[in-house]
Amino acid sequence: MQYYSLNKKAPNVDFAYAAVHGQAPDKGLYFPEFVPKLSQEFWDAFPTMSKEEIGFAVMKNFVGESIPNNELKRIVAETINFDFPLVKIDENISSLELFHGPTLAFKDVGARFMSRCLGYFNKGKKENTTVLVATSGDTGGAVANGFLGVEGVNVVILYPSGKVSPIQELQLTTCGQNITALEVNGSFDDCQAIVKQAFMDEDLNKHLTLTSANSINVARWLPQQLYYFFAVQKWFKKYNEAPIICVPSGNFGNICAGIMAQQAGLPVKHFVAACNANDEVPKYFATGNYSPQMAVATISNAMDVGDPSNFVRILEIFNADYNSITEIISSVSVDDETTKATIKEVESRTNYVLDPHGAVAYKALSDYINANGGNGFLLETAHPVKFPNVVEEVIGRQIPIPEDAKYLFEKKKESTVINADFDAVKKWLLSK
Numbered sequence: 001m002q003y004y005s006l007n008k009k010a011p012n013v014d015f016a017y018a019a020v021h022g023q024a025p026d027k028g029l030y031f032p033e034f035v036p037k038l039s040q041e042f043w044d045a046f047p048t049m050s051k052e053e054i055g056f057a058v059m060k061n062f063v064g065e066s067i068p069n070n071e072l073k074r075i076v077a078e079t080i081n082f083d084f085p086l087v088k089i090d091e092n093i094s095s096l097e098l099f100h101g102p103t104l105a106f107k108d109v110g111a112r113f114m115s116r117c118l119g120y121f122n123k124g125k126k127e128n129t130t131v132l133v134a135t136s137g138d139t140g141g142a143v144a145n146g147f148l149g150v151e152g153v154n155v156v157i158l159y160p161s162g163k164v165s166p167i168q169e170l171q172l173t174t175c176g177q178n179i180t181a182l183e184v185n186g187s188f189d190d191c192q193a194i195v196k197q198a199f200m201d202e203d204l205n206k207h208l209t210l211t212s213a214n215s216i217n218v219a220r221w222l223p224q225q226l227y228y229f230f231a232v233q234k235w236f237k238k239y240n241e242a243p244i245i246c247v248p249s250g251n252f253g254n255i256c257a258g259i260m261a262q263q264a265g266l267p268v269k270h271f272v273a274a275c276n277a278n279d280e281v282p283k284y285f286a287t288g289n290y291s292p293q294m295a296v297a298t299i300s301n302a303m304d305v306g307d308p309s310n311f312v313r314i315l316e317i318f319n320a321d322y323n324s325i326t327e328i329i330s331s332v333s334v335d336d337e338t339t340k341a342t343i344k345e346v347e348s349r350t351n352y353v354l355d356p357h358g359a360v361a362y363k364a365l366s367d368y369i370n371a372n373g374g375n376g377f378l379l380e381t382a383h384p385v386k387f388p389n390v391v392e393e394v395i396g397r398q399i400p401i402p403e404d405a406k407y408l409f410e411k412k413k414e415s416t417v418i419n420a421d422f423d424a425v426k427k428w429l430l431s432k
């Protein structure tokens, strides 16, 4: 498997190169030269395959010969060593709970896979790799946890000051060791732009070996396909018809991974991309015109993205054909008041507590199903306890902190406050 740059002005590379470098030298995102279809043997065996068998078969097609099979099997097994329950909320809607990993969010899957790949590729190398990552909430914690103690790798996390939840902030600022947090006076888009500029800065790249742990990086992005396979396998034990899948969407890596799985042959009836007030993609669906905008802060903060990195990958999958895209995907925007009302309504009717991101998805999916019929599931991307200020106020009771997360509250936040200015970040990086 080779990867090409979506800007089409850089040489093709293998999985190892794309993972180690993150972004192509022409500033493009890497994309696989074809979307591999899974074989008939795979689909015949699919209903009874283990998570590990599915994970290996899916990722092997993308990793190619870059990692030997025994190592890839180990990496996959370590990546997915927690549960991915599909929980029925009501008559038509289930929740794929992606928050049973160490940082209580779906990003654990991609971060754990990528950190182990980099650990493998870095073995025996003399120079360290610096992983730069921008976060609007969940990526930072997952990357910090996934890369903690990985030899030869230093992680620098850029996050927008005051715009992530307290648990998210603790997760990304308290690890120490090879993990450092830069608290940026700006938005997530500022952080993401600084990170992207860093990869293009000749001077910086002379001194440091840089890569990205955002979904820009194929080693972070592609493993996010796995839980779609796990969920659909469970789905067909109960239903005869393919599911409608609703994905809370910010940087659009998650839904784009789901579409890749569908292109490989996974039965999905329709995708709904559920956004908050950051509605540049819903506007594209309504008008056919895409124009990035400044991110606005919402209660579903991990989706506060005004210029989603992965939108270009979605265009690529469908050859930028608006009709093909809108046949398979819909996109809607849900405001904060409706999100809160949804958390309250679903909790009082079913006892199920959604987090704000899941609530955006619930609302979008129930509206879609009311209009079009069918059954489906939403991706519950983070545990509600990560957003106590919103959720506890709405449902009027406390959410117990999971045992595994209690240790965070004894830790001390350590971050360096910095302006949203590339030169300031560059100077800081070179001083380390």
Ligand SMILES: N[C@@H](CCOP(=O)(O)O)C(=O)O
Residues within 6 Å of the ligand: 134, 135, 136, 137, 138, 139, 140, 213, 214, 215, 216, 250, 251, 253, 254, 302, 303, 309
């Ligand atoms: N929602 C993200 C923003 C970054 O997205 P990524 O998938 O490209 O890492 C976050 O929680 O940080």
